[in-house]
Amino acid sequence: MSDYTISLVPKVSRYAFDEVVVNDILKCLVSKDIVKAELSDCILGNLGYAISDGAQYIVSEPQFLPYQLDINGLEITSERTVFDTGQNGIDxxxxxxxxxxxxxxxxxxxxxxxxxxxxxxxxxxxxx
Known part of the structure; x- marks a missing residue:
C-alpha cells in the first residue's frame, strides 16, 4: 500500500470510447508536465507514469510531493474499480x-x- 494516494474519478461511469478519453486525459497531464510521457516502473505491480516537475503547480503543498521516492506515479484504470485503502483509511x-x-x-x-x-x-x- 502507499503512504498517500489520490484518485480522480469522472462523473460518467461509461464512455463509448474509453481509450480515447484515457489518452486525452494523459495528453493533458503530459502537456502540463504533471506526469512523464513514458511508462516506467514507478507504481507497484504495473507500469505507470512518473510524477514530473509541473505537478508542483497543481498542489497546495508541493514540498510534500514524492519526487525522491521510486514509487511515485500515476496509474490509469479505465474499468470500474473500488479501491481498498487498507488500514490507512480515506480522508x-x-x-x-x-x-x-x-x-x-x-x-x-x-x-x-x-x-x-x-x-x-x-x-x-x-x-x-
Missing part, C-alpha cells in the same frame, strides 16, 4: 455535485460495480 471523498465530504457515509456499490447501473447517487441527497 476525503468530495462529491462533485454537492461538494460535501462524503467519506463517512455508507454506500451500496454492488449494482454499480457489477455494471447494472451507471448511476451512483450521493448519499447526502437522501438526507436533505
Amino acid at each position: 476525503r471523498i468530495i462529491c462533485p455535485s454537492c461538494t460535501e465530504n462524503i467519506v463517512d457515509n455508507e454506500w451500496d456499490l454492488d449494482s454499480w460495480y457489477q455494471g447494472f447501473t451507471d448511476n451512483l447517487l450521493c448519499p447526502m441527497r437522501h438526507r436533505k
Whole structure:
C-alpha cells in the first residue's frame, strides 16, 4: 500500500470510447508536465507514469510531493474499480455535485460495480 494516494474519478461511469478519453486525459497531464510521457516502473505491480516537475503547480503543498521516492506515479484504470485503502483509511471523498465530504457515509456499490447501473447517487441527497 502507499503512504498517500489520490484518485480522480469522472462523473460518467461509461464512455463509448474509453481509450480515447484515457489518452486525452494523459495528453493533458503530459502537456502540463504533471506526469512523464513514458511508462516506467514507478507504481507497484504495473507500469505507470512518473510524477514530473509541473505537478508542483497543481498542489497546495508541493514540498510534500514524492519526487525522491521510486514509487511515485500515476496509474490509469479505465474499468470500474473500488479501491481498498487498507488500514490507512480515506480522508476525503468530495462529491462533485454537492461538494460535501462524503467519506463517512455508507454506500451500496454492488449494482454499480457489477455494471447494472451507471448511476451512483450521493448519499447526502437522501438526507436533505
